[in-house]
Every structure is written in structure tokens, then in C-alpha cells.
Amino acid sequence: EAEVAQSPRYKITEKSQAVAFWCDPISGHATLYWYRQILGQGPELLVQFQDESVVDDSQLPKDRFSAERLKGVDSTLKIQPAELGDSAMYLCASSELPQGLVGNEQFFGPGTRLTVL
């Protein structure tokens, strides 16, 4: 069964360091999402890609976070510099349908658990 792949699964870093997360969506899925989930809360959208284009990054802290999906397939989310408050689960999801169509169920990868010391 096709799955969303993410790496690493766990990352421990010190504040002010740079971290990067990688996501490979289900093959053929046009839309890719990065979420941040703090313990006890629901996932919060950071950035949404349609193919290689960003369609929503309104909640992405752009002073320290960046995301790219250069060839419209896999994607990288970077944090530089990391802060204590960035400790969370970072989830990647993908959906088959492009934006504008009802029915774009999202499928999540296993996530990356980030701890900033």
C-alpha cells in the first residue's frame, strides 16, 4: 500500500541550530502539506503545495522556516535557527486531487518528532 515517507523520525537539536525534514508523498499526489502538531492540539497547517507551487503559507513563520518542493514530488521543510518553542511533531500529508475539488482526503506520513534543547 502506498504511503507517505518522512525522515528523520526523531530529531534532537540545540536551539539556534538548523534542522531539515524530508517528505516523499504518495506517488501521483499533486498536493503536499506540512503541519506542526503540538502535544494536545490538532495539526496546524504550515504550508500547502500544489505541484511545485506554494498555495498557502500564511501560517509559516517565514523568518525562520522555509519549505520547497522543487520538482513537484518530494519536499523539504527547514528551520533555521531552531527555538525551544519549535519542539513538536512535524507531519507531512499528501492528497491526490488538486485544490478546488471536493474530496481531497489527506494521508499522513509517520511524522518527525523534533525536540529543541
Added chain:
Amino acid sequence: QKEVEQNSGPLSVPEGAIASLNCTYSDRGSQSFFWYRQYSGKSPELIMFIYSNGDKEDGRFTAQLNKASQYVSLLIRDSQPSDSATYLCAVGTNAGKSTFGDGTTLTVKP
């Protein structure tokens, strides 16, 4: 006020009972509605989706949608201890964006 509201719980039901999970949303333009199950330390897993008013059944799960009341619910029949998890409600717009609630924690006691 959050865009998607869920009772945080915890909701506790005995094994074999019906668990009822509720969700309200504020955006009347919302078109798609999803329920995800999330075990502790794991990522969300899609279990149900519904787009039209009424009921949709899949095995022991039934999703109910009332757009006029801006309300969506999930019923789990014959609850099992393995159903113990946090259930996330997500509401989608035609822009492909989904907004998640903070989840309801369900505990099914043997």
C-alpha cells in the same frame, strides 16, 4: 473562537457501547469533512469522510453531517479497547485546505 471545535474529553465508554464524538465548525463554505484517528505518539489516520448531509456508514463507524447546523459527528458502534485513541475532526474548503480540531480522547474500558 476556534474554526473547528471538539470536546476535548476524555470520553470513556465501556466495551461494546456506542461512542459518540461531536464537532462543530464556523465556516459555512466548508465542503468536506473528515475524521482521523490518532494513537498516542503516532500520526493521524483517515477513517471516515463525508461530503453530503446525512449519514455515511463504514463498518462500525457512522459519520453524520448537518450543514445547516454546522455539525458533524462520528459514531462508533460496538466500541473496542483498540478504538481508544484521539479522534480529530477536520473541515475542508474548496481551496483544498483542511482545518483540524484539537481532538477528543476516547477511552474504551474492557
